[in-house]
Amino acid sequence: MIKMLAAYGLTLVAFAAIDAVWLINMAPRLYKPEIGEVMMENGFRLTPAMIFYAIYIGGIVYFAVWPGLTEGVAKAALQGAVLGFICYATYDL
Numbered sequence: 001m002i003k004m005l006a007a008y009g010l011t012l013v014a015f016a017a018i019d020a021v022w023l024i025n026m027a028p029r030l031y032k033p034e035i036g037e038v039m040m041e042n043g044f045r046l047t048p049a050m051i052f053y054a055i056y057i058g059g060i061v062y063f064a065v066w067p068g069l070t071e072g073v074a075k076a077a078l079q080g081a082v083l084g085f086i087c088y089a090t091y092d093l
Contacts, residue, residue, distance in 0.1 A: 007065050012057045059083060 031039065063083045068076025
């Protein structure tokens, strides 16, 4: 259980750092020109963001990180790629 919580916590920290860099740099360049009319004027809503991150990180840990720790890198890479495809298809489709 401690190993699972550590995997979740470390994944959360890594994902939050990468996502923060992405959003800070790309929101004004990519999102604002394309979907600016539906974006909030000042920031974001914290509660929905926290719920999203809790669920999304749980999915990453369940489908990729944990299999990587227990079954090897090949399993993690395959399941992580499938999860990434499904998640990003949400935006692209």
